[in-house]
Amino acid sequence: MILIPLVLIVVISAVDMLAPPEVHLGPLLVAAPAITASFAGPRTTLAVGAAAVVAQGFVAAVRTTIVDLNHSVQIAALVLISLLVAFFARLRERHERQLRQLRSVAEATQAVVQRPLPARMGPLRIASVYLAAEAEAQIGGDLYAAVRTRHGSRFLVGDVRGKGLEAIGEASLALGAFRTAAYRQVDLPRLIAHLEKAVFGDPDGPDPPEIGADSSDSVDAESFITAVVLDIPDAEPVIHLVDCGHPPPLLLRDGRVVPLESRQPAPPLGLMGLGPAEAQVESFAFREGDLVLLYTDGVIEARNSSGNFYPLTERLGFGPSDDPRALLRSLCQDLLAHAGGSLGDDAAMVAIRRETAGASDG
Template sequence: MQESAASPAAAAMARVWLHRLTPLSPFALIAVIALVEAVTPDWLRLGPVLAAASVLAAAICGLGVTAAVAATTMGVNALLDLFDGRWGSSASQIINIALLAVGLASLLACSIRQRRERELTQVRSVAETAQRTLIRPLPARLDSVLLEGTYIAAESEARIGGDFYEVLHTPHGVRLLIGDVRGKGSAHRNIRRLYGEEFTERFATALLVEIPEGPVARLVHCGHPHPLAIRDGDVHGWEAPEPGPPIGLAELVEGGPSVQTVPFRGGDRLLLFTDGVIEARDGAGRFYPLPERMARWSEDPLDQLVDQVRADLRRHAGGDLDDDAALLAIERLPL
């Protein structure tokens, strides 16, 4: 866990330094262009290239820095013209007018970007509030069951998604629900193929788990990926012999979901997840090997196990996922 804790700290420090150095990059570009201009032949004019610094500033800096960069480009170009004896020529005036026009356009572009960033921040705030309503923090324990869950949005801009989970203590035992609205992964593709596009917007995959007092668990599959069971370091899946259809599509098939009873004794664990976990791909297009990874951390405390999977999943996907991902881990205490 020391390596896991050090990595976020190093990444945070790198982001701080990057934030500090970002406003300097347009001025560094101006310095490089001016230096190259000073040592090149007179017939090779690099003054117009100074406009690139204003464009760069508009993309990554604020209005004040962008204005300063635009003014600096014009000042540096004037000094270069004086140095080379070109000041006052028609070519020099045209370049200065072009730098002024690019500078003004860069200020406008920067203003638009900042306004959209503020709007996006407001949308994120609203979305985060909605997401916390859908996926609230789980209690660490209910009855004889330990709980740990996590949710990862598909992209940094997407703070709300279709994945959800919930845990309740009922007279029948602890009940857990995990699901994915409209099933964006393999279930979504299969239903489009079998029943047509109109039905792909009207369903949710789900998995319901009931943990009664005895050493068993009861599973109800509704088109959702089957859970992984962990016992004494061994990882295997509990596939449903007769999985039911996704919620909202029962009228398209005969029959309904059946209840599957599986062993679940003290010390056993179950890992519930959405398809965003197992369908995350790396740069080579390979799916995330969840059972293989689980075997590595099967003996870790439950919270560390979930943290390991979350961090490893992001590394596998290169930082951002293409689909939302939810993970819910449970462990039964000794009976």
């Protein structure tokens, strides 16, 4: 990259010396330090600026004299601009260093809060993936967790509104509350109520207000979590599900994709005071060989260059259904290709497949 401004200095100087007396190309030399400041530090920018000043002085000596008024003004302007762009190069370098530190802290925090899911839980084979948005060096609020109980497995996938430390704080509270309460064998409505209180209220406090109550003091409409909670028993071919304003899971069976849409979805966590007093549990068949995909809205809201959303339901039908890891790998590649290589929002996916009887762990 450093060759570009140096070659520019040589070319401009050579053409300037060969140009007619009334033509002056010296002012174009300011492009050399300006270009350098876009990719290099202040010292390199000053070095290129000094090279441009020396070249301008050489051109002045060849054409007239270095103390000529026109060339003296050009040299003074070139020195001033070189100092100015070197100052901005220093600011850019410091800003990039801060962004690298922020991204490093964000990645470390995300790794601590968002634990990887096990590959197997009872008769279930599991795969998960978290795709961080590259547009910002902020921590996203997407979350997922799995807990093994005596009778089956429980899963949580959610999305906190917003980004940054506040979002990761609420995600951490939700994950901790889920991992704690899921072990207690409480039913899903009580589990949802516990998550609501743990994140947005006092866990030992009163229940959320009922419909029609004045909840303006207890409900913050600016902060909420969309979530879906699944309970998959080992001995029954069924999924018990509570959807709290989250995109519905997708069931892949025999090449067909079926959304598991709740007839009575609950409000997002944090807005429970505005909806039903108790979340309603929906049940769906989940037989051997079936695969269910949980995801956040960062997947279905990814746009291509034409502004079209990612067609997850269509693409899922073409992916492999016998291996959750292969399915997520295929979906990630297709999603990034659709979005042009980078996502505008974090995206998380969890694939769960009920293995056939006698299947090995693999």
